[in-house]
Amino acid sequence: xxxxxxxxxxxxxxxxxxxxxxxxxxxxxxxxxxxxxxxxxxxxxxxxxxxxxxxxxxxxxxxxxxxxxxxxxxxxxxxxxxxxxxxxxxxxxxxxxxxxxxxxxxxxxxxxxxxxxxxxxxxxxxxxxxxxxxxxxxxxxxxxxxxxxxxxxxxxxxxxxxxxxxxxxxxxxxxxxxxxxxxxxxxxxxxxxxxxxxxxxxxxxxxxxxxxxxxxxxxxxxxxxxxxxxxxxxxxxxxxxxxxxxxxxxxx
Numbered sequence: 001x002x003x004x005x006x007x008x009x010x011x012x013x014x015x016x017x018x019x020x021x022x023x024x025x026x027x028x029x030x031x032x033x034x035x036x037x038x039x040x041x042x043x044x045x046x047x048x049x050x051x052x053x054x055x056x057x058x059x060x061x062x063x064x065x066x067x068x069x070x071x072x073x074x075x076x077x078x079x080x081x082x083x084x085x086x087x088x089x090x091x092x093x094x095x096x097x098x099x100x101x102x103x104x105x106x107x108x109x110x111x112x113x114x115x116x117x118x119x120x121x122x123x124x125x126x127x128x129x130x131x132x133x134x135x136x137x138x139x140x141x142x143x144x145x146x147x148x149x150x151x152x153x154x155x156x157x158x159x160x161x162x163x164x165x166x167x168x169x170x171x172x173x174x175x176x177x178x179x180x181x182x183x184x185x186x187x188x189x190x191x192x193x194x195x196x197x198x199x200x201x202x203x204x205x206x207x208x209x210x211x212x213x214x215x216x217x218x219x220x221x222x223x224x225x226x227x228x229x230x231x232x233x234x235x236x237x238x239x240x241x242x243x244x245x246x247x248x249x250x251x252x
Contacts, residue, residue: 022054022055023037023051023055024025024037026051026054035051035065035221036064036065037058037063037065038063039062050064050066066102074086074087074104075087075088076089077103077113086114088103088107089112090111090112091110091112091114094114099112131201131204132204133205133208134204134208134225135222139221139225139226139248140200140203142248142249142252143168143225143229143248144252145251146154146226146247146248147168147169148166151167154166159171165194166193167193167194168199168229170189170202170203174202175189175192175193176204177204177209177233178203180209182202185205206228207225207229210228211225211228211234211236216236223236223249224250225234226245227244230245231244
């Protein structure tokens with residue numbers, strides 16, 4: 001019996017180490033560093049840049065935390081849409097409230113990596129907001145920013161049971177719906193959504209289908225566009241899209 005208990009303890013310890021390794025071996029795409037399992041508190045995880053589910057053997061409040069090693073991660077980070085490097089300042093002094101958490105780890109809480117407002121120069125296709133449709137250019141630019149830092153080279157990532165592709169992180173079903181409204185989206189989901197202008201046309205077509213005054217009962221604005229982009233045709237009704245809209249509105 002003692003041998004069996006010892007074996008079980010070893011198995012649990014190995015499994016816990018394996019699960020924590022899921023965090024410590026995960027390289028964050030934005031911060032370029034691997035994570036560490038720790039309490040999901042502001043003091044424990046500077047900037048609060050956490051991913052759930054990578055520390056499953058820990059308590060519920062323990063998350064996989066990511067933070068830059070030094071403030072130079074901010075001052076050398078050339079933001080793809082703001083077109084400038086950041087600087088560590090208090091968020092109350094950051095123009096338009098446009099900042100990234102976790103890049104100023106040596107500073108006090110409330111100090112973030114601040115950037116000027118996005119200029120809509122994402123990618124190489126002539127900028128964000130160049131394609132006609134119901135979504136205004138500033139709203140389009142901020143949705144792009146929240147989805148991928150408006151990175152045209154991001155490719156496809158596994159997200160909630162399927163891949164999401166391109167700077168707007170568009171799924172295949174989303175693309176298929178958009179194609180019902182436009183004949184200018186090519187024939188291939190990945191090829192279109194990973195190219196800036198085609199991806200933007202996809203968003204405009206999707207909104208032309210679902211974000212209409214006749215469908216939702218009033219004239220939609222950026223909030224409705226953002227929440228539908230995030231949560232699907234009825235996303236504007238779901239509380240689960242509140243956080244997404246907060247990020248987009250902070251960018252506007």
